[in-house]
Amino acid sequence: MTRAAKSVTRTSIRCHSGPVDRHVLTRRTTDLAHGIAEGAPVVPDLLAVLDRFVGADTITFSELDIGGRAQEALVETHGAPPLSSVEEDRWRRLLPTHPYARWLTTAPPGSSRLTDVVDLSDLERSEVYEVCLQPRGHRFQAALLFPCRTVDLRLLSLWREDRDFEDRELEALEHVRRVVDAGFALRESVDVLRRWSGAAAGPSLTARQREVAALVAQGLTNEQAARRLGISPRTVRKHLGDLFEVAGVRSRAALASWWRQGGRSAT
Numbered sequence: 001m002t003r004a005a006k007s008v009t010r011t012s013i014r015c016h017s018g019p020v021d022r023h024v025l026t027r028r029t030t031d032l033a034h035g036i037a038e039g040a041p042v043v044p045d046l047l048a049v050l051d052r053f054v055g056a057d058t059i060t061f062s063e064l065d066i067g068g069r070a071q072e073a074l075v076e077t078h079g080a081p082p083l084s085s086v087e088e089d090r091w092r093r094l095l096p097t098h099p100y101a102r103w104l105t106t107a108p109p110g111s112s113r114l115t116d117v118v119d120l121s122d123l124e125r126s127e128v129y130e131v132c133l134q135p136r137g138h139r140f141q142a143a144l145l146f147p148c149r150t151v152d153l154r155l156l157s158l159w160r161e162d163r164d165f166e167d168r169e170l171e172a173l174e175h176v177r178r179v180v181d182a183g184f185a186l187r188e189s190v191d192v193l194r195r196w197s198g199a200a201a202g203p204s205l206t207a208r209q210r211e212v213a214a215l216v217a218q219g220l221t222n223e224q225a226a227r228r229l230g231i232s233p234r235t236v237r238k239h240l241g242d243l244f245e246v247a248g249v250r251s252r253a254a255l256a257s258w259w260r261q262g263g264r265s266a267t
Contacts, residue, residue, distance in 0.1 A: 022175065025053050029176050033183030037190070041211040044228050046180065047078035047156075054169050056158035057137055063207060065152045066095045066105060074207045077230030080136070087132070094128040104145055105152050109181065111174040113165055114141040137161035142170060144177040146184055154184070205246065212239040217256040 028049045035042035047059040061076040075083065083091065095101055100114045100123075114123075120139075123129050133139070141157055142165040148154035158165065158173070165173075205213070208229075215225040222240070226233040244250060247258040 025172065026179065029179045033179050036183030037186040039187060039210060041214045043076045044078065047076060050158065051078060054158065054172060056160055058159045061156045063151045063154050066101055082231045090131050094132055098128045104143060107145060109145050109147045111144050111170055111177050113170060115164055140164045142173055144173055146181050209239050209243055212236060213243055213255060213259045216252055217259045
């Protein structure tokens, strides 16, 4: 869902000339899965690892609904600027018409290619392709689908304009998906145990608010947090305002202290 960035150069594409180093990839993704389990904002690092070992023009991670519910969509991007507000509105309107997105909402967790499910020539004649995909150079897609209780889709997508994903690349992506899914499952299990135990979990935060709070606690500026999360500084400021209200604080330092002392336990 983001424009293909031609500045993402062939450093990652060189990996296609030979097999993916499964051992190194497993070590990197296992470290990141531990971070996910702990609630750390490591998804941008995961996208960068996939770019290095598999390669794509753009890589996105999304948690979203396609059924029209009002829940905020979480979208991380690598290799391209975030969606503009106009593009977000177009995606919100047209995503339910995307045949691959509809298929993914009922598919079992796994890794797949758009071209395994959808006739590409038919898709290229659709409004969602003309308005949302083509302007960003998103012709080919590989999708890693994760189980999720709270939204229709928890999805990591790799996008290319000029060539499809090979079988061995898809096998490597499925290996990554299983490792990362273990991190998500552990995090969600801990959240469930907290609720069952009656532990004070703190105010409810969205996934994006948790990420912004964690980055502020690490000392990142709004601009640095925006670059890391693939969103605009204005969006970071909006989340900060909401976080100040939820935490009952008035400064970044106070928010960072609140987060370190238990704000992270919010679910």
